[in-house]
Amino acid sequence: MLNNDSIVALATASGAGAIAIIRISGADAISIGNSVFKSVKNKDLTQQKSHTLHLGQIVDGTKTLDEVLVSVFKGPNSYTGENTIEISCHGSTYIQQQIIQLLLRKGCRMAEAGEFTLRAFLNGKLDLSQAEAVADLIASDNEASHQIAMQQMRGGFSNEIAKLREELLNFASLIELELDFAEEDVEFADRTQFNELINRIELVLKRLVDSFAVGNVIKNGIPVAIVGEPNVGKSTLLNALLNEERAIVSDIAGTTRDTIEDELVIGGIGFRFIDTAGIRETQDYVESIGIKKTFEKIEQAQVVLYLVDGCQLSENQKLDDLLVDIGKIKNQFPLKPIVFIINKKDLISEENLAEINKKLTSDNDQLTTIFISAKQNSGIEELKNQLLSFVNTGALRNNETIVTNTRHYDSLLKALEEIQKVKYGLETNLSSDLMALDIKEALYQFGMITGQVTNDELLGNIFANFCIGK
Known part of the structure; x- marks a missing residue:
């Protein structure tokens, strides 16, 4: 699958900018570059040291097409090798x-x-x-996803898997040796040590599998649905969280008829807020579609913010009705964290x-309740801190390996x-x-993660999602 031809592509974002970087890689990359480069000091690029810069x-x-700086990296001491x-x-x-068209005429081809x-x-x-992890790093849009991608790119995850694979491979070799001497009934693999190793591998794999729940939401953002009756301040709350006029606000009930989404980074974690249509009985066809979408968004969300108008809770009957509504929502979505916002x-x-x-705390001591004024921007920081508390960032703070890739998660489970x-x-x-058959399958799954076991289809699927110049 490895080609030795020279490839070229724009390594910076497409479009006009202050500068652009065009990358060439391959056996003839330096000689092709040299054929179109005129150094201010008459240097021959093919004779220059690796990791040097040249003006020309x-x-x-x-x-003359442009005045440029050319960086020279000689294999194997380069990004591509x-x-x-x-x-x-x-x-x-x-x-x-x-420049790219010139290089194509000189023998390069466009990189895939x-x-x-x-x-x-x-x-x-x-x-x-x-x-x-390179692709994840490019796509990272908050501190947490950037930190995870950097740790994986530096080999934190790979080293952990490689160590487990090596130890398991050593015992697998001894098991295979036993099979070669099966008639003599000998044991080369110490069963006590082998059992300790299997227990340790099981613990590490369980930790990595469990980390995917955190890693996936950090990578993709945590969806948070803002729900409640019409005209209680849902759109005002969204605007307060984002600190901008993102949603239309009016005193007319039913103003929001479709979901409005926007993202916010809190404490390095990405949250995707969804402002939904107010929940109520309505004969309006368009509004009823919006309400249906509200329940769909609640189903998809990982956290629900249930907003109520505190001015309507002065009577005990109103409070009792609210507690009934609270019970219904918690019963309908028992596994979702629900924050009730007054x-x-x-x-x-x-x-x-x-x-x-x-009244709220005495009737339900498990209820998370926050009092705010969305219009006055009061209580918003407390709400943000509450949202962060739902994310287990302990592993992130301790720089533990966190799995974010679905393919890795699948192989770890297997x-x-x-x-x-x-x-x-x-x-x-x-x-x-x-037992040897099961060990081989486990080793195969480890190899699938690090690429010691690959095929063209797998590589094609992975790298097709990269940007062209990377």
Whole structure:
């Protein structure tokens, strides 16, 4: 699958900018670059040391296209493991296209999506999980997802898997040796040590599998639905959280008829807020569609903010009705964290606030209740802190490995299943040949994560999602 031809692509974002970087990689990359480069000091790029910068011009015959800086990286000490040059030119789209077309005429071909990183993987510069982390790093839009991608790209996850695989492989070799001497009834693998290893691998795999629940929401953002009756301040709350006029606010009930979504980073974690249509009985066809979508968004959300108008809770009957509604929602969505937010606290007397709080907490000590004034931006920070409390960031703070990739998660689950089969085999004195099959399957799943076991279809699926210049 590894080609030795030279590939070229724009490594910076497409469009005009101050500068652009054009990358070439391949056996002839430096000589091709040298053929179009005129150094201000008459340098020959093929004779220059690796990791050096050179000022000059890109020329097409007698025509000068641009004044540039050329970076030279000689294989194997480059990102791809091949000879690589990067041309830093001015960011005009015309200049970019002229230089790329010139390089194509000189023998390069356009790189495919992710081909530079694919070559880095095939040349042993990084394993498959590290290569996937490159794409995650480019896509990261908050501190947490960036931290996880950096840790994985530096090999934190790979090293953990590689260590487990190596230890398991050593015991697998001893098991295979036993099979070669099956007639002599000897044991080369210490069953006590083997059992300790299997228990340790099982614990590590369970921790990694469990981390996916956190990693997935950190990578993709945590969906939070803002729900409640019409005209209680849902759109005002969204605007207060985002600190901008994102949603239309009016005193007319039913103003929001469709869901409005926007993202906010709180404490390094991405949250995706969804302002929904007010829940009520209505004959309006369009509004009823919006209400139906509200319940769909509640189903998809991982956290629900149930907003009520505090001014309407001055009577005990209103409070009792609210508690009934609370019970219905919690019964309908028992596994979702639900925060009940009492809005417009600035319009409620201290006496009524105390009465409402007492009633809510005495009737339901498990209820998470926050008093806010969305219009006055009061209580918003407390709400943000409450949202952060729903995310288990302990592993993130302790720099533990967190799984964010669905493919890795699937392989870890399968590896865990095989390890548990081996554990059962040890407990029941299962024959070595049957345990060997389960060990091989576990090793296969480990190899699928790091790329020691691959196929063209797998690599094609992974790297097709990369941007062209990476």
